Amino acid sequence: MVEDGELGALGADSYTRRGHPDAQVRMSAYFQDYVTVGVFIALGAVLVAVMLGIAAVLRPNNPTRTKQLTYECGVDPVGAGWSQTYVRYYVFGLLFVVFDVEAVFVFPWAVAAERLGLFGVVAITIFMLTLIEGLAYAIKKGVLRWE
Amino acid sequence: MQIDWLAIAPEIVVAVTILGVLAADLVLPRPLKYWTATLAVVGLTLAVVPLILMAASSVETRSLFEGSYVVDDFALVLKGLFLIAGYLVVLMSVSYIESDRYYQGEYYLLLLSSVLGSLVIASARDLIVLFIGVELTTGPLFMLAGWRKGDIRSNEASLKFFILGVLSTAILLWGMAMLYGVSGEVRFDQIRSALADPSPAAQPLVGLAILFVLVGFAFKVSAVPFHFWAPDTYEGAPTPVTAYLSVSSKAAGFVALFVTVYVALRDRVDIWGPGLWALAALSMTIGNLAALRQSNIVRLLAYSSIAQAGFMLVPFAAASVAGEQLAEGLAATVVYLVIYALMNLGAFAVVIQGARRTGTGDIDGWAGLGRIDPRLGVLAAVFFFSLAGIPPLAGWFAKFVMFRAAIAAGSAAATSLAVIAAINAVIALYYYARVAKVVWFDEAPAGAEPATEPPAASLALTLGIAAVATVVVGVFPAVFAVFGEATRVLLASG
Amino acid sequence: MTVTAGWYMTLAALLFGVGLVGIFLRRNALVMFMCIELMLNAVNLTFVAAGRAIGDLEGQVAVFFVLVVAAAEVVVGLAIIVAVFRQRASASVDELAELKG
Numbered sequence: 251m252v253e254d255g256e257l258g259a260l261g262a263d264s265y266t267r268r269g270h271p272d273a274q275v276r277m278s279a280y281f282q283d284y285v286t287v288g289v290f291i292a293l294g295a296v297l298v299a300v301m302l303g304i305a306a307v308l309r310p311n312n313p314t315r316t317k318q319l320t321y322e323c324g325v326d327p328v329g330a331g332w333s334q335t336y337v338r339y340y341v342f343g344l345l346f347v348v349f350d351v352e353a354v355f356v357f358p359w360a361v362a363a364e365r366l367g368l369f370g371v372v373a374i375t376i377f378m379l380t381l382i383e384g385l386a387y388a389i390k391k392g393v394l395r396w397e
Numbered sequence: 398m399q400i401d402w403l404a405i406a407p408e409i410v411v412a413v414t415i416l417g418v419l420a421a422d423l424v425l426p427r428p429l430k431y432w433t434a435t436l437a438v439v440g441l442t443l444a445v446v447p448l449i450l451m452a453a454s455s456v457e458t459r460s461l462f463e464g465s466y467v468v469d470d471f472a473l474v475l476k477g478l479f480l481i482a483g484y485l486v487v488l489m490s491v492s493y494i495e496s497d498r499y500y501q502g503e504y505y506l507l508l509l510s511s512v513l514g515s516l517v518i519a520s521a522r523d524l525i526v527l528f529i530g531v532e533l534t535t536g537p538l539f540m541l542a543g544w545r546k547g548d549i550r551s552n553e554a555s556l557k558f559f560i561l562g563v564l565s566t567a568i569l570l571w572g573m574a575m576l577y578g579v580s581g582e583v584r585f586d587q588i589r590s591a592l593a594d595p596s597p598a599a600q601p602l603v604g605l606a607i608l609f610v611l612v613g614f615a616f617k618v619s620a621v622p623f624h625f626w627a628p629d630t631y632e633g634a635p636t637p638v639t640a641y642l643s644v645s646s647k648a649a650g651f652v653a654l655f656v657t658v659y660v661a662l663r664d665r666v667d668i669w670g671p672g673l674w675a676l677a678a679l680s681m682t683i684g685n686l687a688a689l690r691q692s693n694i695v696r697l698l699a700y701s702s703i704a705q706a707g708f709m710l711v712p713f714a715a716a717s718v719a720g721e722q723l724a725e726g727l728a729a730t731v732v733y734l735v736i737y738a739l740m741n742l743g744a745f746a747v748v749i750q751g752a753r754r755t756g757t758g759d760i761d762g763w764a765g766l767g768r769i770d771p772r773l774g775v776l777a778a779v780f781f782f783s784l785a786g787i788p789p790l791a792g793w794f795a796k797f798v799m800f801r802a803a804i805a806a807g808s809a810a811a812t813s814l815a816v817i818a819a820i821n822a823v824i825a826l827y828y829y830a831r832v833a834k835v836v837w838f839d840e841a842p843a844g845a846e847p848a849t850e851p852p853a854a855s856l857a858l859t860l861g862i863a864a865v866a867t868v869v870v871g872v873f874p875a876v877f878a879v880f881g882e883a884t885r886v887l888l889a890s891g
Numbered sequence: 892m893t894v895t896a897g898w899y900m901t902l903a904a905l906l907f908g909v910g911l912v913g914i915f916l917r918r919n920a921l922v923m924f925m926c927i928e929l930m931l932n933a934v935n936l937t938f939v940a941a942g943r944a945i946g947d948l949e950g951q952v953a954v955f956f957v958l959v960v961a962a963a964e965v966v967v968g969l970a971i972i973v974a975v976f977r978q979r980a981s982a983s984v985d986e987l988a989e990l991k992g
């Protein structure tokens with residue numbers, strides 16, 4: 251749908267207008283950072299392999315049925331691996347998503363809190379109070395009771 | 398930070414009312430829940446006060462947040478329309494919602510949220526603000542459309558509306574993202590100056606962006622060929638919600654569309670002008686032809702509102718294909734929009750009361766309603782003839798303004814659109830008049846007795862306000878000249 | 892080879908196309924819903940890529956709002972689908988044909 255050439259031209263046009271001639275350079279530096287990440291992941295994999303390998307050589311190997319059971323906090327596992335969860339969990343999940351995402355507005359305020367001063371504090375307080383009223387509504391309607 | 402508090406006072410009042418309704422709903426015991434409706438009415442009435450103060454003040458344009466939010470006369474007129482329409486819909490809802498033990502507090506909360514969204518749209522001069530306004534307007538309506546949870550038809554209405562609504566949001570956003578990509582701005586005035594002289598490589602992208610924005614809004618206003626969700630949603634939703642959908646939410650979509658193309662994309666009228674022309678012609682023709690075949694009154698009004706959307710677009714579309722007199726075209730469209738809102742709300746109030754009297758939504762089931770309940774019969778005739786554009790009712794003046802503007806635009810394409818509109822006005826007369834004929838000239842079913850109990854007070858008030866407005870505007874159209882002037886200010890601010 | 896904003900936008904366009912095709916081909920309301928989410932996120936990617944290419948923060952601000960609205964819509968949409976499911980025990984939109992004409 252979108253040709254690279256057009257956008258490239260568009261991009262170049264924008265750089266000059268916005269005064270960012272070094273954006274291309276920054277972009278490749280940005281990808282060099284990923285090389286560091288890659289090296290880190292590779293080192294991690296090597297470390298895990300080495301430790302598990304040493305353990306496999308040193309430890310005694312004596313499996314029993316009890317030892318091979320899935321570990322569920324010390325309780326014997328019941329039923330199949332796939333199981334349905336309560337629909338109540340889903341309501342909690344939805345509420346969590348809403349409140350979790352609203353936090354996205356708090357972070358930018360926190361970063362600029364000092365510059366925004368009292369006005370920012372009042373604004374974010376109103377925002378939080380609105381959220382709290384929503385939470386109070388959910389509690390009053392009994393959505394958060396697990397019974 | 399300097400903020401003109403008066404300019405955003407209506408929004409603040411409505412927002413506080415929303416929080417108040419929610420709090421009241423939490424505190425009040427079930428028998429007293431109707432106070433939430435009272436609170437909503439009070440809030441909407443109070444919100445009009447700052448509008449009047451601003452209209453009376455000498456400050457013409459109030460610009461907030463570095464020009465992202467502008468309150469000019471255009472915004473004032475439309476905010477007034479949204480508040481009054483919201484007020485009438487709340488009144489209509491009172492008896493309807495009470496009678497079925499629905500969730501009252503939540504109902505008004507969502508309705509007011511939608512009104513707040515449309516208030517934001519009227520002032521938005523920024524892609525992000527506009528997007529928030531559009532979503533705040535439509536989001537609560539997904540839930541309101543499915544308000545009768547136990548009814549599969551209401552569920553279906555809600556699901557269809559939701560999927561199409563979110564799809565249109567995605568398409569609209571994609572267009573906005575591309576607009577941002579090519580212009581590098583989100584504020585409309587800056588987008589306009591950035592697009593005034595784009596690089597040749599960006600040209601196809603600009604066209605694509607405008608196309609997506611147009612399609613996204615066409616879904617929102619249910620213009621043909623993006624209308625197919627509307628009749629189903631209208632029929633399945635509770636009737637007051639349908640009234641709101643066909644008036645306020647449609648008007649809000651139109652306003653968002655006009656503000657975007659007129660302020661941000663005015664220099665690219667060569668791209669969106671023909672698009673609007675096609676939308677107007679198709680909506681009128683297909684909406685009217687489909688309305689002819691309807692036997693259910695709500696579906697009839699659904700297709701009628703699609704056709705009316707086409708009529709509404711005619712002046713602006715004609716001016717934009719002609720490429721001149723855009724401000725006059727927009728002014729005529731806004732006049733049509735305001736008149737349509739009043740008479741269509743009245744028609745829906747008649748439908749609510751008529752369905753209660755006859756117990757059916759079938760047009761044939763309304764036979765003889767005029768003799769069973771003469772007052773309702775007269776009101777039905779008033780609103781349906783007004784929708785058809787018969788003088789001396791308000792709809793006539795709307796049609797007159799529409800034709801005058803379309804012909805004044807002058808080009809061949811504009812004139813041909815006016816001709817299409819004229820043919821459609823005749824077709825529309827047939828199905829509007831059929832309702833009046835069934836109500837007045839068909840025999841009432843045997844055993845039908847004259848109605849004695851009056852309609853609910855709130856519904857009667859809705860009918861009264863809409864009827865008075867429809868008749869007064871039709872007889873004294875001069876009161877509307879002031880609205881026509883208002884839109885011209887938008888030209889100066891752009 | 893440097894990866895310019897154009898690559899990101901092309902990817903976003905492809906994602907958007909996948910979502911759009913999915914909406915018209917799939918009939919399960921949940922899957923259609925996922926397709927819409929895909930489209931919204933393609934929009935987000937476009938905003939971020941464009942914002943970065945231009946060196947401008949507004950694109951990222953737009954993404955904030957799109958994200959929040961999308962989350963709210965997820966909640967509304969799933970609630971509607973659950974309401975339908977209670978009546979029908981099916982999430983296929985084809986079986987919803989009560990309203991016609």
